[in-house]
Amino acid sequence: MPLTDTAIKKAKPTDKPYKLTDGGGLYLLVSSTGKYWRYNYRHLGKFKTLALGVYPDVSLARAREKHADARKGLADGTDPGEHRKEIKQAEQAARANSFEAVAREWHAMKLKKKWTQSTADKTMTQLEAYVFPEIGYLPIASVKASKILAMLRKVEARGIAYTAVRLREVCGQIFRYGVATGSAEDNPAAHLVGALHKPEVSHRPAITDRRGFGAFLRDLREATGYDAVTRYAAYFALLTFVRAQEFRYAKWEEIDWQAKEWKVPAKRMKTGKALPAHTVPLSKQAQQLLSELKDLTGHSAYLFPKVKGYGDAEVISENTVGKMLNKMGYQGRQCVHGFRASARSILSEQGWSREAMERQLDHKETDSTVAAYARSEHLPERRKMMQAWADTCDALEIGAEVIPLHRGA
Numbered sequence: 001m002p003l004t005d006t007a008i009k010k011a012k013p014t015d016k017p018y019k020l021t022d023g024g025g026l027y028l029l030v031s032s033t034g035k036y037w038r039y040n041y042r043h044l045g046k047f048k049t050l051a052l053g054v055y056p057d058v059s060l061a062r063a064r065e066k067h068a069d070a071r072k073g074l075a076d077g078t079d080p081g082e083h084r085k086e087i088k089q090a091e092q093a094a095r096a097n098s099f100e101a102v103a104r105e106w107h108a109m110k111l112k113k114k115w116t117q118s119t120a121d122k123t124m125t126q127l128e129a130y131v132f133p134e135i136g137y138l139p140i141a142s143v144k145a146s147k148i149l150a151m152l153r154k155v156e157a158r159g160i161a162y163t164a165v166r167l168r169e170v171c172g173q174i175f176r177y178g179v180a181t182g183s184a185e186d187n188p189a190a191h192l193v194g195a196l197h198k199p200e201v202s203h204r205p206a207i208t209d210r211r212g213f214g215a216f217l218r219d220l221r222e223a224t225g226y227d228a229v230t231r232y233a234a235y236f237a238l239l240t241f242v243r244a245q246e247f248r249y250a251k252w253e254e255i256d257w258q259a260k261e262w263k264v265p266a267k268r269m270k271t272g273k274a275l276p277a278h279t280v281p282l283s284k285q286a287q288q289l290l291s292e293l294k295d296l297t298g299h300s301a302y303l304f305p306k307v308k309g310y311g312d313a314e315v316i317s318e319n320t321v322g323k324m325l326n327k328m329g330y331q332g333r334q335c336v337h338g339f340r341a342s343a344r345s346i347l348s349e350q351g352w353s354r355e356a357m358e359r360q361l362d363h364k365e366t367d368s369t370v371a372a373y374a375r376s377e378h379l380p381e382r383r384k385m386m387q388a389w390a391d392t393c394d395a396l397e398i399g400a401e402v403i404p405l406h407r408g409a
Contacts, residue, residue: 003028005060011035026067028055037063039070043079050081097183099143099174100136103127106177116268118245118318123170130155131167140178145188149195161197168192205330206338208345214396219328221397226324232293233304234321237336239286239390241343241361244336246278248315250303255282255290260383269362278362281383283390343389350388356381 003022011020017031025040037052052058052066070080107127111120127136134151135143148171155164171189178184207213220234237247246264254263262280269278282290290303297305306314321336334342344357356378 003060008035008055008060022060022064022067024067024071026052026063028063037066039067039080041070041074041080043074043081048079048081050084097139097141097178098136099138099140100132102140102178102181102183103131103136103174105181106174109177116245117249118268126163126167127170130163131171140175140184143175143188145191148189149192152192152196156197164196165198168196204337204341205333205335206341206345207334208342210346210349210396213342213346214399216330216334217393217397219330223324223328226327228296229293229304229316230320230324232289232296233316234324234336235289236286236293236303237321238339238393239283239289240280240386241340241389242278242280243340243362244318244321248304248318251301252294252298252303253301255303257287260287279379279382280360281379281386283387285390285394286386346392347385347389350392352385352388353378353381356385360385 003020007020008028011028011030013030013032017029019038020028020030022028027038027040029036029038035055037055037058039050039052041048041050050070052063052070055063058066073080073083107120107124110123111117115123131151134154135147138147148168152164152168155167168189172187175184175187175189179187207216220231220238223231233247236250237244240247240262242264246268249268250262250264254265255261256263260282262282264278264280266277293303297303302315304316306316325331325334325336340361344361347357348354359378360382
Protein backbone atom coordinates (compact mmCIF):
# COMPACT_ATOMS: atom_id res chain seq x y z
CA MET A 1 0.00 0.00 0.00
CA PRO A 2 1.49 3.39 -0.98
CA LEU A 3 2.59 5.72 1.78
CA THR A 4 0.72 8.84 2.85
CA ASP A 5 1.96 12.05 4.46
CA THR A 6 -0.12 11.26 7.51
CA ALA A 7 1.41 7.82 7.94
CA ILE A 8 4.91 9.24 7.59
CA LYS A 9 4.27 11.93 10.20
CA LYS A 10 2.83 9.39 12.65
CA ALA A 11 5.74 6.98 12.26
CA LYS A 12 7.73 6.85 15.51
CA PRO A 13 11.16 5.29 16.08
CA THR A 14 11.41 1.97 17.90
CA ASP A 15 14.24 -0.05 19.39
CA LYS A 16 15.22 -1.18 15.93
CA PRO A 17 15.06 0.64 12.55
CA TYR A 18 12.11 -0.36 10.33
CA LYS A 19 10.86 0.30 6.81
CA LEU A 20 7.69 1.87 5.44
CA THR A 21 7.42 0.79 1.80
CA ASP A 22 5.94 2.89 -1.00
CA GLY A 23 6.37 0.43 -3.84
CA GLY A 24 8.85 -0.14 -6.64
CA GLY A 25 11.74 -0.45 -4.19
CA LEU A 26 11.13 2.96 -2.60
CA TYR A 27 10.81 3.03 1.18
CA LEU A 28 11.25 5.21 4.25
CA LEU A 29 13.75 3.96 6.83
CA VAL A 30 12.66 5.05 10.31
CA SER A 31 15.32 5.01 13.03
CA SER A 32 16.12 6.77 16.28
CA THR A 33 18.21 9.33 14.35
CA GLY A 34 15.61 10.27 11.74
CA LYS A 35 13.63 9.21 8.67
CA TYR A 36 15.54 8.43 5.46
CA TRP A 37 14.37 7.77 1.91
CA ARG A 38 15.93 4.73 0.26
CA TYR A 39 15.60 2.93 -3.06
CA ASN A 40 16.60 -0.72 -3.42
CA TYR A 41 17.42 -1.90 -6.94
CA ARG A 42 19.45 -4.43 -8.91
CA HIS A 43 21.99 -3.59 -11.59
CA LEU A 44 23.96 -6.24 -13.48
CA GLY A 45 22.81 -8.81 -10.96
CA LYS A 46 23.98 -6.85 -7.93
CA PHE A 47 21.66 -5.63 -5.17
CA LYS A 48 22.20 -1.93 -4.35
CA THR A 49 20.66 0.84 -2.27
CA LEU A 50 20.41 4.50 -3.28
CA ALA A 51 19.89 7.24 -0.68
CA LEU A 52 17.27 9.78 -1.79
CA GLY A 53 17.33 12.24 1.10
CA VAL A 54 16.07 12.90 4.59
CA TYR A 55 12.45 13.52 5.55
CA PRO A 56 11.01 16.17 5.91
CA ASP A 57 13.68 18.03 3.85
CA VAL A 58 12.71 15.67 1.04
CA SER A 59 8.94 15.32 0.98
CA LEU A 60 7.01 12.25 -0.13
CA ALA A 61 6.26 13.85 -3.49
CA ARG A 62 9.90 14.80 -4.05
CA ALA A 63 11.10 11.32 -3.01
CA ARG A 64 8.79 9.80 -5.62
CA GLU A 65 10.16 12.14 -8.30
CA LYS A 66 13.74 11.16 -7.49
CA HIS A 67 12.71 7.51 -7.39
CA ALA A 68 11.08 7.80 -10.83
CA ASP A 69 14.20 9.44 -12.31
CA ALA A 70 16.40 6.69 -10.91
CA ARG A 71 14.14 3.98 -12.36
CA LYS A 72 14.18 5.64 -15.79
CA GLY A 73 17.95 5.67 -15.78
CA LEU A 74 18.06 2.06 -14.64
CA ALA A 75 15.73 1.11 -17.51
CA ASP A 76 18.22 2.72 -19.90
CA GLY A 77 21.04 0.67 -18.40
CA THR A 78 22.48 3.40 -16.15
CA ASP A 79 23.34 2.57 -12.56
CA PRO A 80 21.73 5.48 -10.60
CA GLY A 81 24.29 5.18 -7.79
CA GLU A 82 27.26 5.36 -10.14
CA HIS A 83 25.59 8.17 -12.08
CA ARG A 84 25.32 10.20 -8.88
CA LYS A 85 29.01 9.61 -8.10
CA GLU A 86 29.97 10.84 -11.57
CA ILE A 87 27.90 14.00 -11.09
CA LYS A 88 29.53 14.69 -7.71
CA GLN A 89 33.00 14.16 -9.15
CA ALA A 90 32.21 16.56 -12.00
CA GLU A 91 30.92 19.15 -9.51
CA GLN A 92 34.04 18.79 -7.39
CA ALA A 93 36.25 19.19 -10.44
CA ALA A 94 34.28 22.28 -11.47
CA ARG A 95 34.69 23.80 -7.99
CA ALA A 96 38.41 23.06 -8.06
CA ASN A 97 38.63 24.84 -11.42
CA SER A 98 36.24 27.66 -10.58
CA PHE A 99 37.34 31.15 -11.46
CA GLU A 100 37.74 31.97 -7.77
CA ALA A 101 39.85 28.86 -7.07
CA VAL A 102 42.18 29.60 -9.99
CA ALA A 103 42.29 33.30 -9.06
CA ARG A 104 43.37 32.54 -5.51
CA GLU A 105 46.05 30.16 -6.79
CA TRP A 106 47.31 32.87 -9.17
CA HIS A 107 47.20 35.44 -6.35
CA ALA A 108 49.33 33.23 -4.08
CA MET A 109 51.86 32.77 -6.89
CA LYS A 110 52.10 36.53 -7.50
CA LEU A 111 52.57 37.25 -3.80
CA LYS A 112 55.30 34.64 -3.52
CA LYS A 113 57.22 35.73 -6.60
CA LYS A 114 56.71 39.45 -7.08
CA TRP A 115 54.05 41.40 -5.23
CA THR A 116 54.32 43.29 -2.00
CA GLN A 117 51.79 42.43 0.72
CA SER A 118 50.11 45.79 0.18
CA THR A 119 49.54 45.13 -3.54
CA ALA A 120 48.35 41.61 -2.81
CA ASP A 121 45.86 42.81 -0.19
CA LYS A 122 44.48 45.53 -2.45
CA THR A 123 44.05 43.15 -5.39
CA MET A 124 42.30 40.49 -3.29
CA THR A 125 40.01 43.09 -1.73
CA GLN A 126 38.88 44.18 -5.20
CA LEU A 127 38.43 40.59 -6.39
CA GLU A 128 36.33 39.71 -3.36
CA ALA A 129 34.25 42.88 -3.62
CA TYR A 130 33.52 43.00 -7.34
CA VAL A 131 34.59 39.84 -9.21
CA PHE A 132 33.99 36.74 -7.11
CA PRO A 133 30.31 37.52 -6.36
CA GLU A 134 29.64 37.70 -10.12
CA ILE A 135 31.82 35.02 -11.74
CA GLY A 136 33.82 33.40 -8.93
CA TYR A 137 31.57 30.33 -8.68
CA LEU A 138 31.71 29.56 -12.41
CA PRO A 139 34.15 27.01 -13.87
CA ILE A 140 36.87 29.19 -15.33
CA ALA A 141 36.64 27.43 -18.69
CA SER A 142 32.97 28.39 -19.00
CA VAL A 143 33.29 32.12 -18.31
CA LYS A 144 32.32 34.16 -21.36
CA ALA A 145 33.53 37.62 -22.33
CA SER A 146 29.96 38.92 -22.07
CA LYS A 147 29.76 37.78 -18.44
CA ILE A 148 33.01 39.56 -17.60
CA LEU A 149 31.85 42.72 -19.37
CA ALA A 150 28.56 42.71 -17.43
CA MET A 151 30.55 42.49 -14.19
CA LEU A 152 32.87 45.31 -15.22
CA ARG A 153 29.94 47.50 -16.28
CA LYS A 154 28.62 47.26 -12.73
CA VAL A 155 31.98 48.46 -11.44
CA GLU A 156 31.92 51.35 -13.91
CA ALA A 157 28.43 52.26 -12.74
CA ARG A 158 29.86 52.84 -9.26
CA GLY A 159 31.90 55.68 -10.69
CA ILE A 160 35.25 53.88 -10.43
CA ALA A 161 36.20 53.45 -14.08
CA TYR A 162 39.88 53.01 -13.27
CA THR A 163 39.07 50.04 -11.03
CA ALA A 164 37.06 48.47 -13.85
CA VAL A 165 40.01 48.79 -16.23
CA ARG A 166 42.35 47.41 -13.59
CA LEU A 167 40.06 44.44 -12.95
CA ARG A 168 39.93 43.64 -16.67
CA GLU A 169 43.73 43.45 -16.61
CA VAL A 170 43.69 41.31 -13.46
CA CYS A 171 41.10 38.94 -14.94
CA GLY A 172 43.22 38.67 -18.08
CA GLN A 173 46.22 37.62 -16.00
CA ILE A 174 44.11 35.04 -14.15
CA PHE A 175 42.82 33.55 -17.42
CA ARG A 176 46.35 33.41 -18.86
CA TYR A 177 47.46 31.60 -15.72
CA GLY A 178 44.51 29.24 -16.15
CA VAL A 179 45.55 28.52 -19.74
CA ALA A 180 49.11 27.83 -18.63
CA THR A 181 47.97 25.43 -15.88
CA GLY A 182 45.38 23.64 -18.02
CA SER A 183 42.29 25.01 -16.24
CA ALA A 184 41.18 27.23 -19.13
CA GLU A 185 41.52 27.20 -22.90
CA ASP A 186 41.11 30.89 -23.67
CA ASN A 187 41.44 34.38 -22.22
CA PRO A 188 38.03 35.98 -22.82
CA ALA A 189 39.12 39.17 -21.03
CA ALA A 190 41.45 39.86 -23.96
CA HIS A 191 38.39 40.41 -26.16
CA LEU A 192 37.29 43.33 -23.97
CA VAL A 193 40.15 45.67 -24.84
CA GLY A 194 38.47 48.93 -25.82
CA ALA A 195 35.07 47.86 -24.47
CA LEU A 196 35.39 49.97 -21.32
CA HIS A 197 35.40 53.71 -20.90
CA LYS A 198 38.96 54.95 -20.69
CA PRO A 199 39.32 56.70 -17.33
CA GLU A 200 40.85 60.13 -17.17
CA VAL A 201 44.36 60.12 -15.75
CA SER A 202 44.31 61.64 -12.29
CA HIS A 203 47.68 62.56 -10.83
CA ARG A 204 48.24 62.47 -7.10
CA PRO A 205 47.93 65.98 -5.64
CA ALA A 206 51.32 67.55 -5.00
CA ILE A 207 52.67 71.06 -4.51
CA THR A 208 55.61 71.43 -6.86
CA ASP A 209 56.50 75.12 -6.62
CA ARG A 210 58.98 76.17 -3.94
CA ARG A 211 56.93 79.00 -2.44
CA GLY A 212 53.80 76.87 -2.14
CA PHE A 213 55.73 73.97 -0.67
CA GLY A 214 57.36 76.29 1.85
CA ALA A 215 53.91 77.42 3.00
CA PHE A 216 52.88 73.77 3.36
CA LEU A 217 55.97 73.05 5.48
CA ARG A 218 55.13 75.94 7.79
CA ASP A 219 51.58 74.66 8.16
CA LEU A 220 52.92 71.18 8.88
CA ARG A 221 55.24 72.51 11.59
CA GLU A 222 52.34 74.33 13.23
CA ALA A 223 50.01 71.33 13.04
CA THR A 224 50.67 70.27 16.63
CA GLY A 225 47.22 68.95 17.46
CA TYR A 226 47.91 65.49 16.04
CA ASP A 227 49.38 62.27 17.36
CA ALA A 228 53.16 62.41 17.59
CA VAL A 229 53.68 59.15 15.66
CA THR A 230 51.54 60.47 12.81
CA ARG A 231 53.54 63.72 12.63
CA TYR A 232 56.86 61.87 12.68
CA ALA A 233 55.56 59.59 9.91
CA ALA A 234 54.65 62.62 7.79
CA TYR A 235 58.11 64.15 8.19
CA PHE A 236 59.87 60.83 7.55
CA ALA A 237 57.84 60.33 4.36
CA LEU A 238 58.66 63.89 3.32
CA LEU A 239 62.41 63.58 3.94
CA THR A 240 62.75 60.18 2.25
CA PHE A 241 59.95 60.53 -0.36
CA VAL A 242 59.33 56.77 -0.48
CA ARG A 243 56.00 55.05 -1.10
CA ALA A 244 53.51 54.64 1.74
CA GLN A 245 53.83 50.85 1.85
CA GLU A 246 57.59 51.26 2.27
CA PHE A 247 57.69 53.67 5.21
CA ARG A 248 54.58 52.35 7.01
CA TYR A 249 56.18 48.92 7.52
CA ALA A 250 59.68 50.29 8.19
CA LYS A 251 61.46 48.39 10.99
CA TRP A 252 64.20 49.59 13.30
CA GLU A 253 66.39 46.69 12.21
CA GLU A 254 66.43 48.19 8.68
CA ILE A 255 68.12 51.39 9.90
CA ASP A 256 71.93 51.32 9.55
CA TRP A 257 72.96 54.07 11.94
CA GLN A 258 76.65 53.76 11.13
CA ALA A 259 76.20 53.90 7.36
CA LYS A 260 73.43 56.51 7.74
CA GLU A 261 71.17 54.48 5.51
CA TRP A 262 67.77 52.82 5.52
CA LYS A 263 67.70 49.49 3.70
CA VAL A 264 64.16 48.81 2.46
CA PRO A 265 63.73 45.06 1.81
CA ALA A 266 63.04 44.22 -1.83
CA LYS A 267 59.83 42.37 -0.93
CA ARG A 268 58.28 45.66 0.18
CA MET A 269 59.26 47.59 -2.92
CA LYS A 270 56.90 48.07 -5.85
CA THR A 271 59.43 47.17 -8.53
CA GLY A 272 59.93 43.55 -7.57
CA LYS A 273 61.26 41.09 -5.02
CA ALA A 274 64.13 39.71 -7.08
CA LEU A 275 66.12 42.94 -6.85
CA PRO A 276 68.45 44.01 -4.03
CA ALA A 277 67.19 46.09 -1.11
CA HIS A 278 66.54 49.76 -1.84
CA THR A 279 69.06 52.09 -0.18
CA VAL A 280 67.72 55.35 1.18
CA PRO A 281 70.52 57.70 2.35
CA LEU A 282 69.50 59.45 5.57
CA SER A 283 70.09 63.17 5.86
CA LYS A 284 71.12 64.72 9.16
CA GLN A 285 67.53 65.84 9.65
CA ALA A 286 66.23 62.32 9.02
CA GLN A 287 68.73 60.90 11.50
CA GLN A 288 67.67 63.42 14.13
CA LEU A 289 64.02 62.54 13.51
CA LEU A 290 64.77 58.84 13.98
CA SER A 291 66.68 59.52 17.21
CA GLU A 292 63.64 61.32 18.63
CA LEU A 293 61.23 58.68 17.31
CA LYS A 294 63.34 55.92 18.87
CA ASP A 295 62.39 57.20 22.34
CA LEU A 296 58.73 57.00 21.38
CA THR A 297 58.41 53.73 19.44
CA GLY A 298 61.76 52.01 20.02
CA HIS A 299 60.00 49.29 22.03
CA SER A 300 58.20 48.20 18.85
CA ALA A 301 59.70 46.37 15.89
CA TYR A 302 58.21 49.07 13.67
CA LEU A 303 59.05 52.75 13.39
CA PHE A 304 55.38 53.61 13.11
CA PRO A 305 53.25 51.13 15.07
CA LYS A 306 49.51 51.57 15.20
CA VAL A 307 48.70 54.70 17.17
CA LYS A 308 46.35 52.91 19.55
CA GLY A 309 48.04 50.01 21.27
CA TYR A 310 51.75 50.26 20.57
CA GLY A 311 52.25 46.75 21.94
CA ASP A 312 50.78 44.93 18.94
CA ALA A 313 52.48 44.31 15.62
CA GLU A 314 50.17 46.48 13.55
CA VAL A 315 51.38 49.64 11.85
CA ILE A 316 49.63 52.88 11.06
CA SER A 317 47.08 52.59 8.27
CA GLU A 318 47.72 53.87 4.76
CA ASN A 319 45.24 56.69 5.45
CA THR A 320 46.65 57.93 8.77
CA VAL A 321 49.02 60.59 7.46
CA GLY A 322 46.70 61.47 4.58
CA LYS A 323 43.85 62.23 6.97
CA MET A 324 46.11 64.60 8.89
CA LEU A 325 47.03 66.44 5.67
CA ASN A 326 43.35 66.69 4.74
CA LYS A 327 42.45 68.12 8.16
CA MET A 328 45.23 70.66 7.68
CA GLY A 329 43.32 71.90 4.64
CA TYR A 330 45.42 70.23 1.95
CA GLN A 331 42.88 67.76 0.57
CA GLY A 332 43.26 67.72 -3.21
CA ARG A 333 46.44 69.81 -2.94
CA GLN A 334 49.03 67.60 -1.23
CA CYS A 335 48.98 63.90 -0.38
CA VAL A 336 51.60 61.55 1.04
CA HIS A 337 52.46 60.02 -2.33
CA GLY A 338 52.67 63.57 -3.68
CA PHE A 339 55.84 64.15 -1.62
CA ARG A 340 57.62 62.19 -4.34
CA ALA A 341 56.45 64.58 -7.05
CA SER A 342 57.19 67.61 -4.88
CA ALA A 343 60.76 66.44 -4.25
CA ARG A 344 61.40 65.51 -7.84
CA SER A 345 60.12 68.81 -9.20
CA ILE A 346 62.08 70.99 -6.79
CA LEU A 347 65.26 68.89 -7.03
CA SER A 348 65.07 69.02 -10.83
CA GLU A 349 65.27 72.79 -10.63
CA GLN A 350 68.48 72.45 -8.63
CA GLY A 351 70.28 70.50 -11.33
CA TRP A 352 70.43 67.01 -9.84
CA SER A 353 70.71 64.30 -12.46
CA ARG A 354 67.64 62.48 -13.68
CA GLU A 355 69.39 59.14 -13.10
CA ALA A 356 70.01 59.87 -9.42
CA MET A 357 66.41 60.93 -8.89
CA GLU A 358 65.03 57.91 -10.76
CA ARG A 359 67.15 55.57 -8.64
CA GLN A 360 66.13 57.31 -5.44
CA LEU A 361 62.46 57.16 -6.41
CA ASP A 362 62.99 53.49 -7.32
CA HIS A 363 61.13 53.85 -10.58
CA LYS A 364 60.83 50.68 -12.59
CA GLU A 365 63.70 49.90 -14.92
CA THR A 366 62.46 48.23 -18.11
CA ASP A 367 65.79 46.48 -18.66
CA SER A 368 65.91 43.65 -16.11
CA THR A 369 69.71 43.45 -16.27
CA VAL A 370 70.04 47.14 -15.49
CA ALA A 371 67.36 46.87 -12.79
CA ALA A 372 69.43 44.33 -10.86
CA TYR A 373 72.03 47.00 -10.18
CA ALA A 374 69.89 50.14 -10.22
CA ARG A 375 69.14 50.32 -6.51
CA SER A 376 72.80 50.73 -5.58
CA GLU A 377 73.71 53.14 -8.40
CA HIS A 378 74.55 56.83 -7.97
CA LEU A 379 74.82 56.48 -4.19
CA PRO A 380 77.45 59.24 -3.73
CA GLU A 381 75.28 61.73 -5.61
CA ARG A 382 72.12 60.46 -3.93
CA ARG A 383 73.64 61.02 -0.48
CA LYS A 384 74.37 64.64 -1.37
CA MET A 385 70.98 65.02 -3.02
CA MET A 386 69.04 63.72 0.01
CA GLN A 387 70.95 66.08 2.31
CA ALA A 388 70.32 68.93 -0.11
CA TRP A 389 66.61 68.07 -0.12
CA ALA A 390 66.42 68.18 3.69
CA ASP A 391 68.34 71.50 3.74
CA THR A 392 66.05 72.84 1.03
CA CYS A 393 62.98 71.94 3.08
CA ASP A 394 64.45 73.76 6.09
CA ALA A 395 65.16 76.83 3.97
CA LEU A 396 61.74 76.81 2.29
CA GLU A 397 60.04 76.52 5.65
CA ILE A 398 61.52 79.79 6.86
CA GLY A 399 60.89 81.47 3.50
CA ALA A 400 64.53 81.75 2.44
CA GLU A 401 65.47 82.24 -1.17
CA VAL A 402 67.00 78.88 -2.09
CA ILE A 403 69.90 79.11 -4.52
CA PRO A 404 69.65 76.24 -7.05
CA LEU A 405 72.24 73.59 -6.38
CA HIS A 406 74.01 71.55 -9.00
CA ARG A 407 75.05 67.96 -9.04
CA GLY A 408 78.09 67.44 -6.89
CA ALA A 409 77.68 70.80 -5.15
